[in-house]
Amino acid sequence: MGSTEDPDYPQIIVQYSNGFLVSKVMFTACELGVFDLLLESGKPLSSDVIAARLGASTMGMKRLLDACVGLKLLAVEMTQEGALYRNTEISNVYLTKSSPKSQYHIMMYYSNTVYLCWQYLADAVREGRNQYERAFGVSSRDPFGAMYRSDEEMVKFMAGQNSVWSICGRDVLAAFDLSPFTQIYDLGGGGGALAQECVSLYPNSTVTIYDLPKVVQVAKEKFVSPEEHQISFHEGDFFNDSIPEAELYILSKILHDWDDDKCKQLLAKVYKACKPGGGVLLVESLLNEDKSGPVETQLYSMNMLVQTEGKERTAAEYSKLLEAAGFGMIQVKRTGKLYDAVLGRK
Secondary structure (H helix, E strand, O other): OOOOOOOOOOOOHHHHHHHHHHHHHHHHHHOHHHHHHHHHHHHOOOOHHHHHHHHOHHHHHHHHHHHHHHHOOOOEEEEEEEEEEEEHHHHHHOOOOOOOOHHHHHHHHHHHHHHHHOOHHHHHHOOOOOHHEEEEEEOOOOHHHHHHHOOEEEEHHHHHHHHHHHHHHHHHHHOOOOOOOOOOEEEOOOOOOHHHHHHHHOOOOEEEEEEEHHHHHHHHHHOOOOOOEEEEEEOOOOOOOOOOEEEEEEEEOOOOOOOOOOHHHHHHHHOOOEEEEEEEEEEEOOOOOOOOHHHHHHHHHHHHHHHOOOOEHHHHHHHHHHHHHHEEEEEEEOOOOOOOOEEOOO
């Protein structure tokens, strides 16, 4: 690549061109167990020891570790015996499997699934549809049929979503005072991490996770303890099956999966089921009204193109969808984190 000193080759181009290299270094260190090993060891280790314990080549591991140092995911100290590596606080908190705020599972989902779809981004832009058929040889007509194409893939996806709510869940649930709502349905609640945050923040509430039968089965087996008495389950397809009455419905990262017509269809069903005085909480990453950013949300919208039928929207666009379904008194709160909150009332 050109010299970064060349005024005709600005640093921003270097950074953007190297973006996928950066993420793959982080994903690979997670996948190989580098951060977990260093956490468990309780002391800095040499590249030879790390390579031997993880079954990797010494040359390849040394380069990976040095790249992680450059990315500030590891720290290195030089001793008489040579270089010794240790985790940084960031990697201990977010990249080790055992951390309550671990992002390991979403990293693996991005590395092994999302990346494969993004190889066909140009095709997605040309065709205006998701790329599961090219990436995995499965029909692109049902995005979630493709996402849940195997039990292993479904567990990966659910674990990844749970890891997101471990760092963002409380922010979106505390954006508004939801304590008046005691009977809550989490539509498409998946692995239950947001529901768990909800009953922790609002101890007088009960949350029912409404999701597909196979998703509910996995959530019960792997993610939600039977001791969680405030959390229950409802099996169904909320597009095709009835939605029970409740005081509040949470739709977290649901509407961004679908086009406007599907969103209106779902919100109309929610409005009909909602108790008078109740409401719906949308949890989404909001675009600026002029679509100029945030860049993370713009990139999420590209991801919706390659993986779903939907897109990211502005607060005004979500408000319009809510109003079309009958909801009023719409409030918007930007959390300053990855996801924001929109509350509509019946």
